[in-house]
Amino acid sequence: MKGAVAWTAGQPLPHGRGSEGGRGSVRRYRKKLMSISRRAFIQTVAAAPLAKLIDAQEEPKKDHVGYCIVGLGRISMGHFMPGCLDSKKSRVVALVSGHRDKAEKEAAKYKVPSGSLYSYDDFDKIADNKEIDAVYIALPNSMHAEYSIRAAKAGKHILCEKPMATSVADAQAMVNAARAAKTKLLIAYRCQYEAVNLEAIQIIKEGRLGTVQAIESANGFVERAGEWRLNKKLAGGGPLMDMGIYSLNACRYLTQEEPRYIEGFCSVIDHDGRFDEVEENVSFMIRFPSGIVASCNTTYGAQMDGYVRVHGSKGTLQLQPAFSYEGIKLTTHIQGEADTEKADKLNDPAQFTTMADYFSDCIINDQEPKTNGEEGLRDMKYIAEIYKSCGRQTF
Numbered sequence: 001m002k003g004a005v006a007w008t009a010g011q012p013l014p015h016g017r018g019s020e021g022g023r024g025s026v027r028r029y030r031k032k033l034m035s036i037s038r039r040a041f042i043q044t045v046a047a048a049p050l051a052k053l054i055d056a057q058e059e060p061k062k063d064h065v066g067y068c069i070v071g072l073g074r075i076s077m078g079h080f081m082p083g084c085l086d087s088k089k090s091r092v093v094a095l096v097s098g099h100r101d102k103a104e105k106e107a108a109k110y111k112v113p114s115g116s117l118y119s120y121d122d123f124d125k126i127a128d129n130k131e132i133d134a135v136y137i138a139l140p141n142s143m144h145a146e147y148s149i150r151a152a153k154a155g156k157h158i159l160c161e162k163p164m165a166t167s168v169a170d171a172q173a174m175v176n177a178a179r180a181a182k183t184k185l186l187i188a189y190r191c192q193y194e195a196v197n198l199e200a201i202q203i204i205k206e207g208r209l210g211t212v213q214a215i216e217s218a219n220g221f222v223e224r225a226g227e228w229r230l231n232k233k234l235a236g237g238g239p240l241m242d243m244g245i246y247s248l249n250a251c252r253y254l255t256q257e258e259p260r261y262i263e264g265f266c267s268v269i270d271h272d273g274r275f276d277e278v279e280e281n282v283s284f285m286i287r288f289p290s291g292i293v294a295s296c297n298t299t300y301g302a303q304m305d306g307y308v309r310v311h312g313s314k315g316t317l318q319l320q321p322a323f324s325y326e327g328i329k330l331t332t333h334i335q336g337e338a339d340t341e342k343a344d345k346l347n348d349p350a351q352f353t354t355m356a357d358y359f360s361d362c363i364i365n366d367q368e369p370k371t372n373g374e375e376g377l378r379d380m381k382y383i384a385e386i387y388k389s390c391g392r393q394t395f
């Protein structure tokens with residue numbers, strides 16, 4: 001360095017007291033040295049890489065994600081939140097509820113401080129809570145869009161229950177909001193993270209079924225009067241939005257193709273008031289680009305143990321139950337292979353732990369989730385097409 005004097009801290013000064021130069025020259029030397037050292041110090045700091053200096057001030061990378069639970073109902077309290085208890089990466093850190101007493105009870109179980117309990121009205125205050133990294137939205141379907149968009153505006157990542165929304169426009173607005181806020185959005189298609197479903201995908205991918213020709217699937221249950229799922233404004237539609245979406249999504253992930261034609265039929269058989277606003281039954285057919293045809297049924301009028309059967313030129317694969325919280329079972333009958341039967345051994349809420357931890361990893365490592373907003377949006381577009389072909393409309 002031009003003009004710098006070679007000296008390091010701790011070393012004696014050259015020309016100390018009693019040396020040849022005398023007291024005056026020592027003082028002059030000290031002054032020069034101090035001014036040069038200060039200049040040298042400033043130059044050294046200026047030359048240090050800026051990133052390193054900023055790094056030193058950055059908070060250490062978090063090893064977990066704090067979730068704010070929006071809506072304390074069956075899926076959140078019975079499955080997702082217990083799933084977080086089994087996790088080191090995903091923690092319940094805040095709650096949003098319209099019922100303070102219920103929120104306080106849950107808060108005690110999950111050690112959520114009272115300052116992290118919110119009502120729907122003061123939801124936007126989550127922006128100021130540093131413990132909250134993400135929200136888990138478990139509200140009636142038509143409320144998903146509003147709370148996802150508000151969460152994105154608060155700078156929080158979003159894990160939103162299926163169906164993503166009740167219209168294509170709302171789903172698109174959610175994707176746009178997350179993109180604008182640079183927050184991540186995952187739609188809770190838990191079967192796409194479940195080991196037995198993943199194995200079925202792999203068997204088909206490897207061609208062990210030969211050429212896949214056809215798929216059959218069904219998923220439904222008997223819905224009782226008074227549920228929000230029968231209210232079009234809250235649910236957006238009937239069993240297709242709630243249960244048929246599992247079959248639709250499975251046909252897509254098993255074939256790894258996007259539907260070319262899709263058509264449905266709706267009906268109401270039980271005219272007892274339950275189906276004044278939403279359909280009771282929907283059957284839909286999908287034709288994929290390869291020629292694979294899928295036929296699916298969904299209902300709120302009968303118990304349908306969710307299943308999928310895939311028929312290929314060399315054999316058949318069956319998932320039954322295919323979409324349950326535990327005990328998912330895969331059987332194969334393939335030419336030249338011994339028949340197999342395999343069941344998921346993990347108990348509920350393991351699927352929720354797996355999905356939450358997957359999303360937490362995406363957030364911690366800044367990766368785009370597999371079942372992101374675009375994946376949910378695709379299903380919303382197919383659902384809209386099915387309803388259109390039935391002569392019904394989404395919002």
Ligand code: NAD
Nearest residue numbers: 071072073074075076138139140141161162163188228242
């Ligand atoms: P739920 O009725 O048990 O819970 C809904 C929650 O929303 C309740 O806490 C309720 O108080 C709150 N809420 C706020 N405003 C409301 C309003 N205006 N009307 C009714 N409730 C209101 O419902 P759920 O079965 O937990 O379903 C919630 C969401 O989770 C739905 O979108 C559903 O499709 C989805 N779900 C997903 C799975 C899955 O396996 N991924 C399973 C069940 C439900």
